[in-house]
Amino acid sequence: MSLAKKALEQGNGILRLAPTWVPRSFCVPGRRIKLHPDDYYVLGGNRGGIDERWLSSTTPAKNGPLTGKNEGLSPVVVKDGSKEEQILLKDVIDELKGEIIGDRLWNKHKSWPMYSKFFDNMGPLPHHVHHNDEKAALIGQFGKPEAYYFPPQLNNHGGDFPYTFFGISPGTTKAQIRQCLVNFTKGDNKITNYSSAFRLEPGTGWDVPPGMLHAPGSMCTYEPQKASDVFAMYQSLVNEAIIPEELLWNGTPKDKIGDFDELIDVLDWELNVDPNILQTRFMNPKPVKSEAEMKANGYSETWVCYKSDAFSAKELTVLPGATVTIKDSAAYGIIMMQGHGTMGVWNVETPALIRYGQLTNDEFFITEKAAREGVKITNASTTDPIVMLKHFGPENPDLKL
Numbered sequence: 001m002s003l004a005k006k007a008l009e010q011g012n013g014i015l016r017l018a019p020t021w022v023p024r025s026f027c028v029p030g031r032r033i034k035l036h037p038d039d040y041y042v043l044g045g046n047r048g049g050i051d052e053r054w055l056s057s058t059t060p061a062k063n064g065p066l067t068g069k070n071e072g073l074s075p076v077v078v079k080d081g082s083k084e085e086q087i088l089l090k091d092v093i094d095e096l097k098g099e100i101i102g103d104r105l106w107n108k109h110k111s112w113p114m115y116s117k118f119f120d121n122m123g124p125l126p127h128h129v130h131h132n133d134e135k136a137a138l139i140g141q142f143g144k145p146e147a148y149y150f151p152p153q154l155n156n157h158g159g160d161f162p163y164t165f166f167g168i169s170p171g172t173t174k175a176q177i178r179q180c181l182v183n184f185t186k187g188d189n190k191i192t193n194y195s196s197a198f199r200l201e202p203g204t205g206w207d208v209p210p211g212m213l214h215a216p217g218s219m220c221t222y223e224p225q226k227a228s229d230v231f232a233m234y235q236s237l238v239n240e241a242i243i244p245e246e247l248l249w250n251g252t253p254k255d256k257i258g259d260f261d262e263l264i265d266v267l268d269w270e271l272n273v274d275p276n277i278l279q280t281r282f283m284n285p286k287p288v289k290s291e292a293e294m295k296a297n298g299y300s301e302t303w304v305c306y307k308s309d310a311f312s313a314k315e316l317t318v319l320p321g322a323t324v325t326i327k328d329s330a331a332y333g334i335i336m337m338q339g340h341g342t343m344g345v346w347n348v349e350t351p352a353l354i355r356y357g358q359l360t361n362d363e364f365f366i367t368e369k370a371a372r373e374g375v376k377i378t379n380a381s382t383t384d385p386i387v388m389l390k391h392f393g394p395e396n397p398d399l400k401l
Contacts, residue, residue: 056333159218211268298322
């Protein structure tokens with residue numbers, strides 16, 4: 001029997017995943033993702049600090065020439081006799097296809113078309129953009145919508161700048177933004193002079209479609225997104241750090257490098273100058289069904305990311321001492337945020353501190369069949385809720401908001 005089949009059988013349709021840590025050379029870690037203090041720079045100073053943990057990922061990280069083998073890819077943990085082996089989630093899905101993600105997604109995408117991550121930066125990121133499918137296809141990639149949710153459990157501090165710039169202020173002209181891009185190599189190109197920043201609140205989120213300029217703030221962020229790593233940085237100086245010019249042209253086809261009109265064309269202009277960004281892009285959690293009905297059954301569940309058809313996410317809370325069976329119509333990944341107990345055949349627990357390379361019982365992938373049949377969760381604590389975040393692929397049949 002293959003390792004993939006063993007993993008599926010051992011977990012009764014629930015795969016146990018090992019943590020996937022990703023460094024970013026241009027970021028300073030916010031130190032809120034539970035990695036041991038000695039391990040944030042374990043990959044060496046030239047790789048930068050680890051400030052991301054990728055979740056349910058079959059998408060390799062694009063981190064330049066020093067990128068490690070399998071960086072960004074989630075491993076599945078399998079018991080093979082007396083040993084614990086690891087096999088990539090990507091390889092399990094490639095082998096077992098619809099048995100893992102369901103025929104609906106496999107037949108359409110031939111892959112798991114999303115991933116989520118914790119993004120944990122001490123400072124803000126530059127104002128940048130993710131390309132749409134049409135623009136990303138020019139460099140052989142997919143476009144990238146994404147969304148943010150700020151888990152209260154990971155935000156004991158807000159970092160240096162817990163505000164995110166979104167879009168372009170109404171009344172700004174394309175010529176003004178183009179001039180900022182022309183000035184990229186002259187120090188501070190001042191592009192955020194033409195944008196508005198919003199204060200970030202734990203327990204809320206934002207939707208970020210492709211083509212929209214955004215400069216993420218310094219809250220620790222849960223970030224479901226389409227399976228792509230395409231982007232271009234449009235701000236040249238952030239937090240007194242210079243952004244390399246090559247990141248401005250990252251995502252531009254070779255024959256268009258130097259063409260500033262092409263950079264403007266990547267922007268969805270109407271989306272960026274929308275005067276109602278707070279109304280159209282902000283997300284307060286929405287209960288999945290009536291709160292009273294859920295509480296009576298020992299749990300509470302909310303949609304936390306629900307404005308994109310490329311992915312969605314829920315937050316599930318199981319009350320102390322409760323046992324619940326939760327049904328979903330689609331495959332999903334989970335990450336534990338709080339509490340301990342059991343989920344199906346597995347013990348689940350929320351570690352306080354994780355060494356680099358250490359295995360955990362806090363991250364799993366639920367196959368479509370197991371999700372449809374219902375996942376049984378028991379909270380072993382009399383005082384502490386179990387809280388988990390659940391990330392789904394495109395066109396979730398249960399999302400009808």
